[in-house]
Amino acid sequence: xxxxxxxxxxxxxxxxxxxxxxxxxxxxxxxxxxxxxxxxxxxxxxxxxxxxxxxxxxxxxxxxxxxxxxxxxxxxxxxxxxxxxxxxxxxxxxxxxxxxxxxxxxxxxxxxxxxxxxxxxxxxxxxxxxxxxxxxxxxxxxxxxxxxxxxxxxxxxxxxxxxxxxxxxxxxxxxxxxxxxxxxxxxxxxxxxxxxxxxxxxxxxxxxxxxxxxxxxxxxxxxxxxxxxxxxxxxxxxxxxxxxxxxxxxxxxxxxxxxxxxxxxxxxxxxxxxxxxxxxxxxxxxxxxxxxxxxxxxxxxxxxxxxxxxxxxxxxxxxxxxxxxxxxxxxxxxxxxxxxxxxxxxxxxxxxxxxxxxxxxxxxxxxxxxxx
Ligand code: PLP
Numbered sequence: 001x002x003x004x005x006x007x008x009x010x011x012x013x014x015x016x017x018x019x020x021x022x023x024x025x026x027x028x029x030x031x032x033x034x035x036x037x038x039x040x041x042x043x044x045x046x047x048x049x050x051x052x053x054x055x056x057x058x059x060x061x062x063x064x065x066x067x068x069x070x071x072x073x074x075x076x077x078x079x080x081x082x083x084x085x086x087x088x089x090x091x092x093x094x095x096x097x098x099x100x101x102x103x104x105x106x107x108x109x110x111x112x113x114x115x116x117x118x119x120x121x122x123x124x125x126x127x128x129x130x131x132x133x134x135x136x137x138x139x140x141x142x143x144x145x146x147x148x149x150x151x152x153x154x155x156x157x158x159x160x161x162x163x164x165x166x167x168x169x170x171x172x173x174x175x176x177x178x179x180x181x182x183x184x185x186x187x188x189x190x191x192x193x194x195x196x197x198x199x200x201x202x203x204x205x206x207x208x209x210x211x212x213x214x215x216x217x218x219x220x221x222x223x224x225x226x227x228x229x230x231x232x233x234x235x236x237x238x239x240x241x242x243x244x245x246x247x248x249x250x251x252x253x254x255x256x257x258x259x260x261x262x263x264x265x266x267x268x269x270x271x272x273x274x275x276x277x278x279x280x281x282x283x284x285x286x287x288x289x290x291x292x293x294x295x296x297x298x299x300x301x302x303x304x305x306x307x308x309x310x311x312x313x314x315x316x317x318x319x320x321x322x323x324x325x326x327x328x329x330x331x332x333x334x335x336x337x338x339x340x341x342x343x344x345x346x347x348x349x350x351x352x353x354x355x356x357x358x359x360x361x362x363x364x365x366x367x368x369x370x371x372x
Contacts (some may be wrong), residue, residue, distance in 0.1 A: 003063060003177060009059030012240070014163065019195075025237045026051040048225045054234035057207075059256025060197075063176045064189045066209035068217045070224050071236060075172060075192025076101050077079055077229035078206030082168045082188055084223050085216045086136045088113025093130055094139040095121040097147045099170070100339045102139070122282060124155040124261050131163045140186070141170040143180075143287070146335045146351045147273040151279055153290055153329045157185035166216075172326075177250040177282070178293045182211045195326025196296075199242040205231050249328065253296030256362065257354040263363050264300050269308075269370045271301040271348065296354045298324060299335070306347035309334050313350060315369035318361055325353035330362055 014021050028050070031043045043049050053071050060069035064334045072078040077101055078228035086092060094106055106116040119126050121140060138160045142151040153169060160167045163260070168188040173195045181189040191197060193205035210217040224230065231239070261275035276287035277294030287294055302308045313321055319332040331353040335345050354362065 006059070006062045008244050009248050010062035011055040023052070023055060023237065023240070025233050027233055040240045045068035046233070047228055047230055050233055050236075052233040052240070053231065056060050056231075056236040056240045058212050059240055060191075060207045060209055063243065063246075064171070064182055064209040065180055066182050066189065067212040068221070069207060069209040070220055071193070071231050071239070072208070072224070073229045073231045073235075074204050075190070075194055075206035076105060078190050078192075078208045079105060081169070081208050081220055081223060082137070082139075082190060082231070083109050083114065084227070085166075085219065085296045086114055089134055090136040091114075091115045091117065091132045091134040092137045092139060093119055093121075093127065093135060094152065095119065095141055095144055095149065096344065097144040097149045098139075098141050099145040099172075100343060100345075102141070102170070105140070106139075115313075120149075121151040121156065122149045123264045124152050124159060127156065127159045130248040131159075131165070135163060138165055138167045139170070140167060140181075142290075143173045143276055143283075143295055143297065145173065145297075146345055146349060148173075148276055148281070148283075148297065148299060150276050150281070150287045152286045153179075153181055153184040153186055161185075173295055173297050174291055175246060175250050177247045178254065178291045178295060182209065184290060187211055187214060188214075192326075193242075194236075194324065196246060196250055196253075197219065197361050198239050198241055198328075199246065199327060200238075201324065201327035201329065203238040203242070205235055205239050236243045250296065251293060252356055253354050254293040254358070256359050257298050257352075258294060259359045260352065260354055260362060260366065263366065264298075267367075267370055269303050271303045275359070297352070298354070299351045301346055301348045301350050302350060304348070306336065309350050310337070311372060312369045316365050317368070317372065318353070318357065318365040319369075325351075327353070328356045330355040330357055 029046045057069040074244045152194040166187040169186045172192045189209045191207040197223045264270045265273045275298040313334045319330045333351045
């Protein structure tokens with residue numbers, strides 16, 4: 001089935017008892033046993049599994065074309081789950097341009113002996129020199145946050161598998177509507193469900209999807225309830241509902257972002273636009289090959305440095321000044337200030353999450369904010 005159909009129907013049948021066309025929310029923390037100790041169904045205690053999480057996980061696996069999916073209480077908990085598959089002495093390679101929370105998490109794991117190196121994965125050939133006998137995992141984020149670097153997933157998988165390392169792709173910014181890491185050979189697809197999956201800026205969650213035959217899936221399932229960073233039934237219900245409109249939302253957000261990128265690229269106050277859909281983006285050819293659209297996120301550098309970037313952000317009227325991304329409303333953020341003093345992000349960089357407003361209204365707002 002096509003992704004539009006799966007988004008609506010995967011693990012979402014009418015309720016067999018009431019016929020309700022929308023799923024109920026099962027708040028129960030525990031499930032009754034019969035006199036002989038037998039359970040009525042697959043559930044015993046809600047941290048281990050519950051009906052709303054099971055439905056969400058089945059839908060996530062279907063959308064990413066994976067064999068098993070695991071839902072978490074946040075995107076960063078899903079990334080932590082992948083890092084829990086490596087141990088002391090193991091080496092992980094991650095991109096230099098990466099969500100700053102993932103960088104912080106990798107530093108946290110280094111306390112328990114997991115070594116991390118950060119590389120420019122815009123050129124996967126650099127991996128070869130960085131691989132060590134202990135390299136177990138290559139972590140890819142494409143497009144990356146916040147500079148929209150593109151990494152060639154197929155090439156990373158070729159280099160990693162020759163070295164016996166696994167590949168995890170943070171697919172948050174592309175979503176399975178635009179990019180299918182497991183089909184490109186990656187071992188794991190990761191998501192902050194807080195973003196496009198939820199889609200309405202009202203739920204925090206994360207997801208990890210494993211490919212068919214993955215040897216670590218059973219361990220990940222065990223760790224999911226042992227570590228306990230599980231989402232609530234209501235959060236699972238909200239994310240499952242968000243998935244129904246994911247393909248429509250992402251395609252429209254991508255079209256809007258393409259128009260915003262073209263507008264900014266022609267603006268004389270803009271020094272540089274980072275959007276893989278632009279022909280002069282260094283990752284354009286790779287993105288055109290591995291993505292079915294260039295996504296709803298973009299960043300740009302303003303002429304005039306940090307004060308000019310802060311002024312533009314202060315002047316918008318329609319865009320919401322907020323962190324996060326992937327919701328129906330457009331967001332703007334001066335990323336340097338959000339990430340703090342040790343960030344590698346340029347001080348004049350503004351990040352946009354493009355929503356579903358009319359494109360003319362978005363361009364008018366940005367045009368007015370840039371006229372000072
Ligand atoms: N991965 C990427 C690419 C992100 O942009 C984010 C958050 O912005 C995360 C992971 C973390 O997600 P969460 O905030 O749901 O933990």
